[in-house]
Every structure is written in structure tokens, then in C-alpha cells.
Amino acid sequence: MPSLTIENYVKTIYLISIAQQGKPVATGQLADALGVAPGTVTSMAKTLSESGLAIYKPYAGVLLTPSGHRLAMRIIRRHRLIETFLVQTLKLNWDEVHDEAENMEHAVSDLLVDRIDEFLGFPMADPHGDPIPAADGTIVQSEGVTLDQLPPETAFRLVRVLDQSASFLQELSRDGLSIDSEGVIRDQGEPVTVLINDREISLDLNAATKILVQVTAPIQSADAPGPA
Numbered sequence: 001m002p003s004l005t006i007e008n009y010v011k012t013i014y015l016i017s018i019a020q021q022g023k024p025v026a027t028g029q030l031a032d033a034l035g036v037a038p039g040t041v042t043s044m045a046k047t048l049s050e051s052g053l054a055i056y057k058p059y060a061g062v063l064l065t066p067s068g069h070r071l072a073m074r075i076i077r078r079h080r081l082i083e084t085f086l087v088q089t090l091k092l093n094w095d096e097v098h099d100e101a102e103n104m105e106h107a108v109s110d111l112l113v114d115r116i117d118e119f120l121g122f123p124m125a126d127p128h129g130d131p132i133p134a135a136d137g138t139i140v141q142s143e144g145v146t147l148d149q150l151p152p153e154t155a156f157r158l159v160r161v162l163d164q165s166a167s168f169l170q171e172l173s174r175d176g177l178s179i180d181s182e183g184v185i186r187d188q189g190e191p192v193t194v195l196i197n198d199r200e201i202s203l204d205l206n207a208a209t210k211i212l213v214q215v216t217a218p219i220q221s222a223d224a225p226g227p228a
Helices: 004-019 025-036 039-052 065-088 099-106 110-121 166-174
Strands: 054-057 059-063 156-159 182-187 190-194 199-203 211-218
Touching: 004 025, 004 039, 004 059, 004 065, 004 190, 025 059, 039 054, 039 059, 059 065, 065 099, 065 110, 156 166
Parallel strands: none
Antiparallel strands: 054 059, 156 182, 156 211, 182 190, 190 199
């Protein structure tokens, strides 16, 4: 069985790589993400390469092999289903579940995870909108655009939060924003102004780039001609 350390490395390589369109992950990126020394990352990258979980080329970076990808999907599936269980069943807040899931993802069996999945009704996404891999390792990536890209008077639905730090999620909660919140862009600029439940909310541009939404409908201005 892979060690906790190997599981963490494989998961982190996948998450960084997918965020940069599948490009190799630099050892410096891994060191920053995992909070370890670059030399430690280099040593582990060689171990992953020798075990067939990754391809490591000095100065080029690390990429997962098919075996490494399958392991990453198992760990991410566990993590996101645990988060969903903690929110839906134990009623924890979405800003409280990441660390708990980090601790539990290495301890639960695939059998228990499959039972949790069935109990929850086979959810497609976790409380932050991240897609949950299926039991066979397939995953459907979220579709949408970041909030800063929509023109004024566009209606949207919030589908994913890309920054899942507790402080950012708490800030969104205070503004009444959560997954599936619906709103309308009022003004694009600095800040971005949106209307949520008849309440105007201002978000700085940096925050808007961390919120993924889907367009539901353009809003027709009051003086625009109606249908003939």
C-alpha cells in the first residue's frame, strides 16, 4: 500500500498539473505546496519515478504515469466524498471540512468510500464545487468562467470556488455566497458588483477570479425592445 507521504505527493502533483493544463510540475512548486525542502522533493520524485507512479526529469519537472493518475483519483475521490459527507450529514460548514478530510482520506477504505458515495446519492461535486471522481477513476471537470469575465447584466450561478482557504470561504459566507447561489453582474471593474438575493455585494477583482460560475441568462435592459 502507498504510504501517506506518497499519497500526498501524488495528489498534489495531479492538482498542480491540472491547474496548469497538464504541464509538468516543477520541484519548487511541489516544495511550496507541501511545505518541504526542495531536496526532499527531488528525492521523493526519484522514488515515485522508480515505483512507476511518476516520470521525473531534472529541470523539466514531474508528471504522473497512468498508475500515478489512478492513485491520485482514489485519494481525491476519498477527500471530496468525505468533505461532502461532513457538510451534508454532520452539518459542518464548508470552511471547516478540508483539514478534517485531509486527516481522514488516508485512513478510510475504498469500500467505506463507496458506501458513503451511495449513501449521499452519488454526488457529482463536493461542497466547494470540485468534481468528485467516479469509482472507476473517471472525472468530469467543471465547466464555467470566472466571475470577472462576465459582462454587466449577465445572470449566473456559482458552481465552484477555486480558493478554498478557510478565510476566503468565510468571507463568501458572510456575503451570502455559496455553491448554486444565483445572481446578476451589476458592474465589472474594481470592485466587481453583483446582485444576490436583492442585495448588492462588492468583490475585489482578485476574489472574482477565484469564483467559477455558469451563465444562466443575459438580463435584458429595461429600455431594450421586447419580442415582436
